[in-house]
Amino acid sequence: MSSSTSTSKKWLLFYLAALILTAGVGLIYATRFEPETQFWTKIFQQRRAEMARRSDAPHVLFTGDSACAFGIDAKVFTQESGIPSFNLGGTRQMGIEIFMEETLRQTKKGDTIVLICNPKLLVKAESAPLTKAGAQMALALSGESDLSEKITASRPGFNHLITHGAKLGLHRPAFAYQIENYHPGGLVTTAERPQQSGQNDAFEISQSDLISASHSLTYWAERCKVAGATLAYLIPLELTSQEVVEKNREFKDAFRLEFAAQVSSVKFPKSPQQGCSSDSSLFADTLFHLTAEGAATFTRELTQDVVRTIQSQ
């Protein structure tokens, strides 16, 4: 073997070693330092500790994207209805699999799971892989994931790393929320200033997306049934501009009825204000995140219809 060939072979091994080493570093970053994953892992662990003390009485478990995490005050629900409840909401970025699996983990026979998320989050191929945030959460929560999920989790991406680095350099918090934003019962709040203007777009969802969302919801209803629970779906509240609020309310209610017709195994309680509000004082830092007061108001308004849904079983 010539010396040039042996050098080439050596360098090829170096390239491979660099790749494996980088993947390892990425994996450590994803599970130990990634600020968003760190935050939500702590929240989920805190909730697990609280749920470990739950009674066997049937609970209402709210779950979904951040509209649920920042929008449902389970204490208010329990006070209003007398039914024990808990908020297990996560984020859109982590994907439905993560917060639904986490909820099913806490589910006992007779529970009702109320899924609150943007309907577009339900629209995805059933075999679609986990998102980056989802893979990172799965890894951080259970440590169990397959190779492709590990690879997905270990690639943080330019935008993420560069902004994280800049925040560290400027001694600013790496993530918008801290564990202090968590409240017993599962609610997450923020003191961020409210949004000034609401969503101006008309609410719309195509027929093909509706069918895809129906398939997804049917799948989760089946999983809930196996766990001895019932699934309900509620449209989250969105800050909407005054010009389109009425029109969007009509659209959302029509969508709710059409969705209910497609998926008979799921209950569809009516969302307060049909999922649209132009009152910016209810909202915090995004068009879906409610303030603590907003969450209490929203929860109070939805209690009656959710209870009626549970009793109609």
Place this chain on the structure above:
Amino acid sequence: MNFSLPTFWLSLFAGLTFIWLLTRLIRQNLPHRWLLAALSLTLLGLESALTLAVFLSVFSVTYLALRWLARQKKLPPLFIALVVVLQFLPLLFFKYGNFLTSQVFSEAPDLLRDLIIPVGLSFYTFQMVGLLVDTVKDHLPLPSFLDCLNFASFFPQIVAGPIERRSDLLPQMERFRFQLDWDSIERGVRWVILGLFMKLTLAENIAAESAAVTIDPGNPFLVWLECLFFSFRIYNDFAGYSFIAYGIATALGVKLTLNFLSPYWTTNFRDFWRHWHVSLSQWFRDYLYIPLGGNRSTWRPTLILLVFAASGIWHGAGWNFVFWGALHGLLVLLPPWTKFRIPKLLAWGLHLSLVAFTWLFFFERDSALLFEKVTTLLNPMTYSPEHLKAIMSAFPNRSAMFASGAILALCALAVGLEGFSLKKPYALLTHRFTCLVMIVLIYLFQPATYHEFIYFNF
């Protein structure tokens, strides 16, 4: 055959492993060239059945025409022209059918409106036209069916070039053998790493960051920013692809044309086209410009405009591409900036600004918006302090602005590093130690979503 997808690399790895096993089992008389053809056609077929079928139809026309023409003692130019038209027919149908019919009948028929252009059609059609013309014009011997097939279908370059010449690629296909040459493999891997870095780290992040910016067509600073984003994106996207193709071919022991030679280090448009998509420039020079008269023609300026307009329409069926090509033709005709005795650095800056400006005609397909943006850039009154301040509000948040600045800086650094090795293009970027750094950056920096290579649409 998307080099940025893991499925391509898995398919290639599976194919090469199978061939390697065969070489261990059958040490003598292994049909290396047949195996190469099978590998190329399989990878093309995995793209889609239509892609493979269209390729085989263009190849069949070319090969049958070559056989027929080889038997003729005298070749009437009309027949050769007819064969070339036949070769171009699928390209005309798939790529220009919608555009041409909509120009004539105001609306294209349904059949043409939603056509998907088979991947690589423009590239292999041009390569096969070149093969036919070279063979006939220079009275070269008819290549064997297998060598001709390998010449046309060589998988690293079939999808988006480089458009190779008979004299360069055919002899390499005739003596092709699968060999485990570690030196070639390591050299090729370095080009693949550079290509993946340019595509996945630079082009993809530029695409992601620029998509988050809201461009006000009345704000010249934002339109310039959009042009800057696209200048870096298209270069890293296409050069990235070309270097991966070059690297795979090198690893297999085949030398392809280096399609990019640090084009953003040129100071005039004539040089620019000697460094940007080199094989396409050479194709238009040899098969259109020179046959029409070339430098000796009394109509030289018109000819240059015509050739560049044709190059524009090759890139896409639309008037914006024709304008883009013609504009480049016009700028090629201008004397270089250095003739005006201005410092080289200033000449470089002016030239790059013009290149960035012309990209506007390339990426902006909405003619009304294009007109508005061009007017904004050319009107000195729009360059106001208010518009300068408005740049910040175009970004969704400060983080996005910071990330955009950082990716532009990384792109500028990469282009800058090319400049340290102009005598041997990309020498510093393909250095072994640089490759180690790039592996880290590719893995950690690539975004979660991919865009197709821009030139796949051409």
